[in-house]
Amino acid sequence: MLQLQIIRQDRDGVKKRLAVKYFAELGVVDKVLELDDQRKKLQLEFDNIQAKINTSSKEIGQLMAKGEKENAERLKQQVTSLKASLQPINNKLSETERELQNELVKLPNLPSQKVPLGKTPEDNVIIREGGNKPKLPAGAKPHWELIKQYDIVDFETGAKITGSGFPLYKGKGAKLQRALIQYFLDYNTAAGYTEYLPPFMVNETTAFGTGQLPDKEGQMYYMQTDNFYMIPTSEVPLTNIYRDEILKDADLPMKLTAYSPCFRREAGSFGKDVRGLNRVHQFEKVEIVQIVHPDTSYETHEEMVDHVEKLVQSLDLPYRILNLCGGDMSFASALTYDFEVYSAAQDKWLEVSSVSNFETFQTNRMKIRFKDTNGKSQLVHSLNGSSLALPRILACLLENNQSDEGIKLPLILHPYFGDSMLRN
RNA sequence: GGAAAGAUGCCGGAGUGGUUGAACGGGACGGUCUCGAAAACCGUUUCCCGAUGGAAAUCGGGACGAGGGUUCGAAUCCCUCUCUUUCCGCCA
Numbered sequence: 001m002l003q004l005q006i007i008r009q010d011r012d013g014v015k016k017r018l019a020v021k022y023f024a025e026l027g028v029v030d031k032v033l034e035l036d037d038q039r040k041k042l043q044l045e046f047d048n049i050q051a052k053i054n055t056s057s058k059e060i061g062q063l064m065a066k067g068e069k070e071n072a073e074r075l076k077q078q079v080t081s082l083k084a085s086l087q088p089i090n091n092k093l094s095e096t097e098r099e100l101q102n103e104l105v106k107l108p109n110l111p112s113q114k115v116p117l118g119k120t121p122e123d124n125v126i127i128r129e130g131g132n133k134p135k136l137p138a139g140a141k142p143h144w145e146l147i148k149q150y151d152i153v154d155f156e157t158g159a160k161i162t163g164s165g166f167p168l169y170k171g172k173g174a175k176l177q178r179a180l181i182q183y184f185l186d187y188n189t190a191a192g193y194t195e196y197l198p199p200f201m202v203n204e205t206t207a208f209g210t211g212q213l214p215d216k217e218g219q220m221y222y223m224q225t226d227n228f229y230m231i232p233t234s235e236v237p238l239t240n241i242y243r244d245e246i247l248k249d250a251d252l253p254m255k256l257t258a259y260s261p262c263f264r265r266e267a268g269s270f271g272k273d274v275r276g277l278n279r280v281h282q283f284e285k286v287e288i289v290q291i292v293h294p295d296t297s298y299e300t301h302e303e304m305v306d307h308v309e310k311l312v313q314s315l316d317l318p319y320r321i322l323n324l325c326g327g328d329m330s331f332a333s334a335l336t337y338d339f340e341v342y343s344a345a346q347d348k349w350l351e352v353s354s355v356s357n358f359e360t361f362q363t364n365r366m367k368i369r370f371k372d373t374n375g376k377s378q379l380v381h382s383l384n385g386s387s388l389a390l391p392r393i394l395a396c397l398l399e400n401n402q403s404d405e406g407i408k409l410p411l412i413l414h415p416y417f418g419d420s421m422l423r424n
Numbered sequence: 425g426g427a428a429a430g431a432u433g434c435c436g437g438a439g440u441g442g443u444u445g446a447a448c449g450g451g452a453c454g455g456u457c458u459c460g461a462a463a464a465c466c467g468u469u470u471c472c473c474g475a476u477g478g479a480a481a482u483c484g485g486g487a488c489g490a491g492g493g494u495u496c497g498a499a500u501c502c503c504u505c506u507c508u509u510u511c512c513g514c515c516a
Contacts, residue, residue: 043474047485054485057497061442064496076496083496246471367472377471 001365002107003379007032017110020326022119028106035100042093049086053079105214108331109361112298115335118325125325127337130309131318134344134400142345143395144276146402150424152176153277165266165274165281167391172422177284179416180390181259184286187311188387193257193288198237200260201228206240209366211332211358218267230263235384238289243366246377247291252370253300254291257387259284277391278350284390290383291368294360297381298335301357304385305337308353311387316410317396318342320349334359341392345399350392355385 007014007029015026056079063072116125147153152173158166169177189195207213207229212220221230231237238256247254262285266274273279288307292300305321312319324336339353360379363369369377401408406423414420 040474043485047474050486051484053496058443060496064442072496079496375469 001104001361002109003360003364004032004036004104006110007107008036014110018108020111020115020117021108021329022327023108025106028103032100032103032107035096035103039093039096039100042089042096046086046089046093049082049089053082053086056082109334109358111326111329111333112335112357112359114298114323115329116323116325119327120325121328123325124322124328124338127321127323128309129318129320130313131316131342133318133342136344136399136402140345140399140402142276143343143398146398146407147173147276150407150422152422155276163281165279167277167280167282173394176394176413176417176422177390179413179418180393181284181286183413183416184311184387185257185259187314188257188286188288188307191255191307193255196234196238196241196256196258198231198234198241198258198260200231200237200263201226202231202236202240203228206236206243209240209243210236210362211365212236215331219265221263221265231260232264233262233285233384233386234258234260234287235289238287239291239362239382239384240366242291242368245368247368247370247380249293249370249372252291252293252380253296254289256289256291257286259286261285262389277395278346278348280391286387286390288385288387291363291380292383293370294378294381297357297359297383300381300383301335301337301355304355304383308339308355308385308387312339312341312352314410314412315393315397317393317400318344319352330356332356332358332361334361339386339388341396343392343396343399345402346395350395352389352392353386356383358382358384 002014011029011033015029018026018029056075060072060075060079063069063075116123118124141149150172152170154168154170155164158164158168161168185195201223204213204227207220212229212232217229220232223229237260238258241256242254262283264281264283266279266281277283288304290300290304309319309321319339319341322338322340324333324338329336333356336354336356338351339355340349341352342348343350359381362382363379368380368382370380371377397409398407406421408421409417409419411420
């Protein structure tokens with residue numbers, strides 16, 4: 001949620017930045033300011049009357065103590081009529097506050113100055129590329145065939161148990177997942193991230209905090225009986241750890257990591273991209289989150305990108321890093337770099353990580369603050385990134401490293417997997 | 425799932441209708457003392473909204489789990505909800 005203060009200070013600037021995201025309803029900005037003015041006026045009116053009521057009430061107490069019952073009764077009547085006049089103002093005030101909130105949450109985060117202009121994924125800017133695309137032998141197979149060949153993921157049985165998009169990992173496939181999770185977590189904790197294992201379902205307030213609600217209900221699985229949502233990423237529970245807290249300057253940065261399964265309904269996405277492991281409803285992911293001082297969040301962003309890049313490099317996969325353009329980035333983000341790995345047999349780039357700076361967009365919703373050196377509290381910045389999402393990594397490992405003997409695994413995974421190759 | 429108790433500031437913990445934003449203790453911070461530290465002593469320590477002001481600040485309103493209600497006045501009384509603890513049941 002955008003900070004009201006920023007909108008007040010620079011209405012036109014805000015509109016300009018929103019236009020970079022192709023946000024069409026710029027009238028919301030004016031509406032917000034209008035409601036804000038109205039709110040302030042009502043607040044002032046309310047406060048003045050309430051102040052009178054408060055002083056009179058104290059007086060009544062004193063009169064009663066002195067035994068001046070008649071005077072007390074007279075004052076009581078005055079207060080009663082004051083209260084009656086306060087009622088409609090109070091109603092109007094709460095309604096205005098509600099409306100203001102409803103408008104405010106419609107506004108996406110402002111893209112930072114680093115965000116490239118553009119509307120579609122074609123406008124994303126490639127920051128870096130790394131690794132070498134393998135030369136695959138003739139007859140190389142896409143991962144969905146290799147999966148069958150090595151009998152490591154069973155989609156049909158997953159569909160039988162649950163539904164399509166719920167893969168059932170089996171044997172070496174299950175073990176490789178475990179190995180990757182273990183490695184990613186080790187890698188993150190070695191860099192100073194504290195490991196968590198969070199709840200996989202969250203309540204409404206938590207889902208609101210990171211920006212999943214309102215409006216994105218359709219993307220999450222929902223438990224009606226208990227009013228819980230299955231997490232689409234562990235970013236949601238992790239960032240909410242500090243909801244409604246005021247941290248100490250010295251506590252920053254907070255660095256958190258967690259493995260979790262991620263549940264996504266992927267409503268509205270179907271077609272050719274859903275083949276195999278490219279897009280599924282449940283997948284494994286290790287996430288990193290940082291809560292940082294507002295002055296350093298862009299340095300932190302670079303640091304996190306660097307962290308993820310080295311992780312991808314350690315897997316010997318060809319990759320590229322994209323700076324997402326205004327039209328392609330998410331509602332809550334101020335700057336997003338996507339990591340894609342090259343899936344050779346499909347000849348496709350697959351997104352495996354998305355590292356974003358949310359500035360105060362999430363922390364304003366969650367009221368995560370810190371005391372600065374002057375003792376004033378201000379909002380911290382939040383960032384997160386995947387490190388990494390597993391299915392597409394697996395798809396690339398399978399496709400890029402296939403050979404007659406088996407799937408060659410990157411060196412770093414050998415101790416985790418217990419073998420240098422995935423074989424039949 | 426059943427029963428009972430409880431939820432107060434950074435923490436512990438008082439407070440059962442009228443200067444209680446909140447006693448007391450602890451912690452943290454600042455100061456005195458000390459070569460330095462400890463101890464002791466003194467002091468400071470919640471947050472949100474608004475008005476005036478350049479700012480420091482001053483003033484007003486709100487917040488004692490959340491939301492409603494009673495009352496001139498609520499941390500204190502009533503209702504609903506959430507959570508915690510203990511006991512019973514069930515159980516990985």
